[in-house]
Amino acid sequence: MPRPRIATIRDVAALAGVAVGTASKALNGQGSLRAETITRVRQAAEQLGFVANAAARSLQTRRTYTVGMITTDTIGRFSIPMLIGVEDALGAGRISVLLCDARDDPIRERHHLEVLLSRRVDGVIVTGRRAGTRPPIDAGPGVPVVYAFLASADPADCSVVPDEAGGAQAVLDHLATLGRRRIVHVTGPAHHHSARVRASVFPDTLYGAWSESWGRQAAAILLARGPDFDAVACGNDQIARGVTDALREAGRRIPHDVAVTGFDNWDVIAEASRPPLTSVDMDLAGLGRTAADLLLQAIAGNPATGTHTHPAHLVIRDSTVATSA
Amino acid sequence: MPRPRIATIRDVAALAGVAVGTASKALNGQGSLRAETITRVRQAAEQLGFVANAAARSLQTRRTYTVGMITTDTIGRFSIPMLIGVEDALGAGRISVLLCDARDDPIRERHHLEVLLSRRVDGVIVTGRRAGTRPPIDAGPGVPVVYAFLASADPADCSVVPDEAGGAQAVLDHLATLGRRRIVHVTGPAHHHSARVRASVFPDTLYGAWSESWGRQAAAILLARGPDFDAVACGNDQIARGVTDALREAGRRIPHDVAVTGFDNWDVIAEASRPPLTSVDMDLAGLGRTAADLLLQAIAGNPATGTHTHPAHLVIRDSTVATSA
DNA sequence: CTCCTCAAGGAAAACGGTTTCCTTGACGCT
DNA sequence: AGCGTCAAGGAAACCGTTTTCCTTGAGGAG
Numbered sequence: 001m002p003r004p005r006i007a008t009i010r011d012v013a014a015l016a017g018v019a020v021g022t023a024s025k026a027l028n029g030q031g032s033l034r035a036e037t038i039t040r041v042r043q044a045a046e047q048l049g050f051v052a053n054a055a056a057r058s059l060q061t062r063r064t065y066t067v068g069m070i071t072t073d074t075i076g077r078f079s080i081p082m083l084i085g086v087e088d089a090l091g092a093g094r095i096s097v098l099l100c101d102a103r104d105d106p107i108r109e110r111h112h113l114e115v116l117l118s119r120r121v122d123g124v125i126v127t128g129r130r131a132g133t134r135p136p137i138d139a140g141p142g143v144p145v146v147y148a149f150l151a152s153a154d155p156a157d158c159s160v161v162p163d164e165a166g167g168a169q170a171v172l173d174h175l176a177t178l179g180r181r182r183i184v185h186v187t188g189p190a191h192h193h194s195a196r197v198r199a200s201v202f203p204d205t206l207y208g209a210w211s212e213s214w215g216r217q218a219a220a221i222l223l224a225r226g227p228d229f230d231a232v233a234c235g236n237d238q239i240a241r242g243v244t245d246a247l248r249e250a251g252r253r254i255p256h257d258v259a260v261t262g263f264d265n266w267d268v269i270a271e272a273s274r275p276p277l278t279s280v281d282m283d284l285a286g287l288g289r290t291a292a293d294l295l296l297q298a299i300a301g302n303p304a305t306g307t308h309t310h311p312a313h314l315v316i317r318d319s320t321v322a323t324s325a
Numbered sequence: 326m327p328r329p330r331i332a333t334i335r336d337v338a339a340l341a342g343v344a345v346g347t348a349s350k351a352l353n354g355q356g357s358l359r360a361e362t363i364t365r366v367r368q369a370a371e372q373l374g375f376v377a378n379a380a381a382r383s384l385q386t387r388r389t390y391t392v393g394m395i396t397t398d399t400i401g402r403f404s405i406p407m408l409i410g411v412e413d414a415l416g417a418g419r420i421s422v423l424l425c426d427a428r429d430d431p432i433r434e435r436h437h438l439e440v441l442l443s444r445r446v447d448g449v450i451v452t453g454r455r456a457g458t459r460p461p462i463d464a465g466p467g468v469p470v471v472y473a474f475l476a477s478a479d480p481a482d483c484s485v486v487p488d489e490a491g492g493a494q495a496v497l498d499h500l501a502t503l504g505r506r507r508i509v510h511v512t513g514p515a516h517h518h519s520a521r522v523r524a525s526v527f528p529d530t531l532y533g534a535w536s537e538s539w540g541r542q543a544a545a546i547l548l549a550r551g552p553d554f555d556a557v558a559c560g561n562d563q564i565a566r567g568v569t570d571a572l573r574e575a576g577r578r579i580p581h582d583v584a585v586t587g588f589d590n591w592d593v594i595a596e597a598s599r600p601p602l603t604s605v606d607m608d609l610a611g612l613g614r615t616a617a618d619l620l621l622q623a624i625a626g627n628p629a630t631g632t633h634t635h636p637a638h639l640v641i642r643d644s645t646v647a648t649s650a
Numbered sequence: 651c652t653c654c655t656c657a658a659g660g661a662a663a664a665c666g667g668t669t670t671c672c673t674t675g676a677c678g679c680t
Numbered sequence: 681a682g683c684g685t686c687a688a689g690g691a692a693a694c695c696g697t698t699t700t701c702c703t704t705g706a707g708g709a710g
Contacts, residue, residue, distance in 0.1 A: 006467070008696060019660045024698055031699090032657055049465070054444045055380040055389065056696035059665045064380065066423075075409065080400065087426050096440060098391075099424045101412050115421060119379045140374070142331070212597040238597065268594075272537040272563065333666055344690045349668055356669090357687055381666035384695045653710085660703075665696105673690075679683085 007048035016044040027052070058120070065093075067295060068116035070100045070137070072109060072128030072150070077266070078284060082127060082148055085288025093296060095122070113137055123295045126150075132193035144298030148291035149284070151307045158298065159307040160291045167280035167312035168198045171233050171261050174278070174314055178321070180231035180259055186218040186243060187235025198235050198263060210235070215242020223250055230258055231320075237262035237269040240277050244319060248274065259320040275318035282312045332373035341369040352377070383445070392620060393423045393441035395462070397434060397453030397475070400426045402591070403609060407452060407473055410613025418621060420447070438462060448620045451475075457518035469623035473616035474609070476632045483623065484632040485616045492605035492637035493523045496558050496586050499603070499639055503646070505556035505584055511543040511568060512560025523560050523588060535560070540567020548575055555583055556645075562587035562594040565602050569644060573599065584645040600643035607637045 013023035018041060025031035026041035044050075058064045069086060071079050087097055098121065100112035116124060116139075123144045126137055133153040139145050144158075151159035175183055185202035188195040188210040199205040206221065208214035215238065222229055223246075232247075234240035240262035244254055252258050254275055262270055265281035287310040294304050338348035343366060350356035351366035369375075383389045394411060396404050412422055423446065425437035441449060441464075448469045451462055458478040464470050469483075476484035500508055510527035513520040513535040524530040531546065533539035540559065544567065547554055557572075559565035565587035569579055577583050579600055587595055590606035612635040619629050 006465075009698095010696080020697080021661075021699075022659055025659085028698080031659080034658070037658080051439060051443045053384070053696050055383045056665090057698075059378070059380045059384065059667090059696080060698045062665080075405065077405075080405065083424070084400065084426065087424070094440070096423050096425070096444070098421050099408070099412070100421070101409065101416075114376060115419070118376045119421070140331075238593070242597075268563070272567075334668095335666080345667080346669075346691075347689055350689085353668080356689080359688065362688080378666055381695090382668075384666080384697090385668045387695080651710100653708105655706105655708085657706090658704085661701090663700080664698085668694085670693080671691090674688085676685100676687085678685085680681105 007050045009050070009052065011048055012041060012045045012050050015048065016041040062120075064120050064122055065095045066098055066119060066121050067095055067123045067125060068098045068100060068112070068119075068121045069125045069127065070102055070109065070112055070116075072102050072126065072134060073104050075099070075101045078129060078149065079127060081284035082288035082291070085285035086125060086148075086292045088285070089289040089292035089296070109137070113139065117143065122299050125291055125295060126152075132197075144295060144303055146291045146295045146298065148287060155307065156305050158294055158304050160287055160294065160310055161307060162282035162284070162287055163309045163312050164194055164197045164282070165200060166309070167263065167282065167314070168201045168233070170312070170314045171263075171280060172201050174316070174320065175231045175233065175259060175261070178259060182229040183231040183233055184222060184229050185233050185235070186215065186239055188239070195235055202233060208239075210238060212238045212242035212245070215239035216246040217242075219243045219246035219250070223247075231260070232258060233261045235263055237264050237266045237277055237279055240279070240319070241269050241273045244273050244275070244277070255318065255320050255322055261320060265315050270315075270317065273319065275322070278317045278320040279315055280312050281315050283310065286310060332375045334375065334377065336373055337366065337370045337375050340373065341366045387445075389445050389447055390418075390420045391423055391444060391446050392420055392448045392450060393425060393437070393444075393446045394450045394452065395425045395427055395434065395437055395441075397427050397451065397459060398429045400424070403454060403474065404452060406609035407613035407616070410610035411450060411473075411617045413610070414614040414617035414621070434462070438464065442468065447624045450616055450620060451477075457522075469620060469628055471616045471620045471623065473612060480632065481630050483619055483629050485612055485619065485635055486632060487607035487609070487612055488634045488637050489519055489522045489607070490525060491634070492588065492607060492639070493526045493558075495637065495639045496588075496605060497526050499641070499645065500556045500558065500584060500586070503584060507554045508556040508558055509547060509554050510558045510560070511540065511564055513564070520560055527558060533564075535563060537563045537567035537570070540564035541571040542567075544568045544571030544575070548572075556585070557583060558586045560588055562589050562591045562598075562602055562604055565604070565644070566594050566598045569598050569600070569602070580643065580645050580647055586645060590640050595640075595642065598644065600647070603642045603645040604640055605637050606640050608635065611635060
């Protein structure tokens with residue numbers, strides 16, 4: 001097969017009977033051309049199925065309309081909503097996303113970064129979990145970076161993080177409004193940054209693991225400790241689900257006897273619980289969108305600095321407020 | 326600030342005192358050069374922090390070392406492991422992934438495809454869920470496409486799909502080996518392709534939804550129908566969890582009285598169940614790796630055709646075989 | 651009838667690499 | 681001494697666009 005070589009702008013120009021420069025102008029609406037010429041060129045392009053070579057274009061324009069997204073820990077449940085938000089915000093500007101998974105390996109991260117730089121991405125979004133901050137990456141001059149979810153250790157960098165403390169406070173306020181006074185917080189490992197931040201607003205905290213079985217265990221501990229609690233605010237939805245299961249099976253009515261709340265608003269867990277869980281939604285998609293918007297701003301020459309906090313909100317379900325049904 | 330222009334190969338050549346062509350050869354190990362010259366050039370590159378411009382390079386070599394990944398339905402739980410597998414297989418070949426989320430919208434899909442073509446990607450991986458097959462995408466000549474998870478409607482295209490029927494059969498065999506004879510299958514909506522395929526090996530099926538609450542409902546139905554069942558094979562892990570919860574609460578011992586199995590091996594659900602669920606693992610990461618490998622083959626000039634089936638395997642936990650503990 | 655202006659479009663220089671082809675010496679052989 | 685061979689590296693073409701600058705001819709003003 002002669003492999004029908006992919007059409008270039010030269011082919012288009014030849015077919016339309018103009019010079020390549022003219023064809024380029026016609027396709028991009030630059031310069032001053034007769035309307036008839038423009039349509040002639042456009043038709044020729046259409047006919048040949050011409051699609052401009054992005055590499056050639058970006059060589060000239062020094063813009064790639066590409067951003068890199070590096071997830072430092074493995075890409076997982078939290079990255080997805082953010083990714084969707086990022087895609088959403090960037091897609092509108094016809095910008096594509098190069099996804100890199102560094103898997104918590106600095107070597108891999110360095111490698112990915114180098115690839116991104118060689119591709120001359122217009123910007124980089126760095127995301128990840130675990131610790132409270134992370135060492136900034138060195139993208140060199142002229143390549144803006146926005147950190148999402150996990151802030152850069154350099155406060156001058158631009159970061160967007162969820163308002164975890166605010167979310168926890170919203171839980172506390174909600175429970176207080178419901179008249180709950182004896183509130184216990186059950187959360188993940190004490191060395192985990194999110195656990196500590198979320199716990200900071202609660203007077204009484206049990207640290208453990210991020211799992212349902214720890215939730216069940218914690219409930220047992222609480223029951224053994226005595227019946228003097230009327231609300232359990234949990235560090236994530238899995239713990240909350242474990243707590244509700246164990247309390248329910250011990251005869252406690254939720255929310256009548258004890259109100260329970262989760263964190264993350266992970267629908268699969270929160271909605272399947274009995275009763276469904278009131279939970280904090282960190283709006284990760286919105287956070288991703290915000291990060292992408294800030295990156296676009298920076299690319300356009302208006303870099304933002306500092307750590308921005310993205311609001312979380314409470315989603316109220318039956319585990320704190322029984323529906324009249 | 327004078328913005329220290331990013332170094333080009335010309336700068337490197339000048340610093341090393343050679344011609345640009347020579348610099349290129351030194352950096353890529355082409356042509357015949359003295360060892361001393363090569364190190365001199367490499368040092369110059371190092372010193373300037375030179376990173377070759379990928380756009381310029383691909384213009385010449387007609388390779389972009391980029392593949393596009395289009396998820397037709399929104400990128401979700403199933404895409405992630407595949408994405409990781411793909412990244413894994415491609416990363417070894419220093420190939421980057423452009424991620425596109427078409428959100429089940431043909432217009433969006435067409436748009437993304439056009440972007441990918443303009444970027445002259447070396448190949449495309451298409452993934453998605455829902456139906457059994459999907460209309461092939463038109464990537465034009467010379468751009469290989471591999472369909473992952475969801476096969477192309479054109480049997481001549483290259484697709485990789487999980488062996489759902491095989492997984493279901495493995496469940497059936499496992500239960501049979503354990504001596505279970507009265508097996509009921511509880512699964513998702515009948516119009517869902519995966520539900521029907523997985524159900525195909527079972528004699529007795531209840532269709533419903535992919536949720537825990539349907540699982541609980543189904544268990545109630547079974548209990549009402551009579552006690553003549555000794556195993557419930559479920560269409561996914563959520564249903565299985567609902568079933569185990571309801572059966573346990575009704576006093577049935579699992580696995581002693583009734584064995585229960587899930588499907589998908591979604592750790593968060595399967596391991597948190599009481600008891601933990603025996604489940605079918607479709608090895609999505611492996612599937613993604615296979616798809617990527619096939620794509621690499623195709624890019625190298627050895628395209629594979631037809632629909633390939635990727636084996637699933639059973640992960641056995643306490644919901645069918647109680648541990649001696 | 652000149653001269654100027656201006657719209658329309660062509661020619662060519664970038665952009666930053668890779669690759670082909672050519673030149674130059676040095677060397678070995680007769 | 682003359683010739684061919686070969687290693688080393690330079691010069692320039694090329695990849696496919698965009699953009700700048702230049703040319704041309706037509707129309708309007710004086």
